[in-house]
Amino acid sequence: MIAVTARYFAAFRERAGRDREELTTAARTAAELYGELASRHGFADSMTRCKVAINDELASWDVELTAGDEVLFFPPVAGG
């Protein structure tokens, strides 16, 4: 188990009812953590349409998490 911080934006923040939370998780990758949080908070967007950033750098979903990481979950973007 490792301790990480999850941060939520836009629709995810509203769905989770918070913009961040400290977690202790058995998830090894960002994808596994998304799976865990999606079922807890009811995120309905498929991971392929969302993005993840770790410590303010965009990352791939299969990147391995490290203790202390700040994991940013981005719902489907809609700029312009």
Added chain:
Amino acid sequence: MSFKITVVPIDADARKRELTQGTTGACVTFEGWVRNHNEGESVQALEYEAHVPVAEKEGAKILAEAKAKFAIEDAICEHRIGKLAIGDCAVWVGVTAAHRGAAFDACRYIIDETKARVPIWKKEHYTSGVTGWVNCATR
């Protein structure tokens, strides 16, 4: 080259003056405006949100890609966040080049990639009083 997220109205004339001039034969600009309807719903206002550190990093990457792919001299993109009214300019792209072809192509590339990759979100406030995040699943 600069990609910026701003909370104040976009000053298109000022941005244009910042673009390289003199050696430049073409300047193509694009403005994205807030419209009063989307997918059959009547829209009253829009709220944009961004995660600024990642948005500006990814935006800078897009501009660098455009510079590598097309024969352009300079490019600027500015995206506004916060609550916007109908008709407001939400995003501005300006590209200069020696010739128009590269300027058109690069401008198109920058706005398309920005919409697809940069962490910016849009919440529509409908006249019915309901709100909705564009592109996001609802359940």
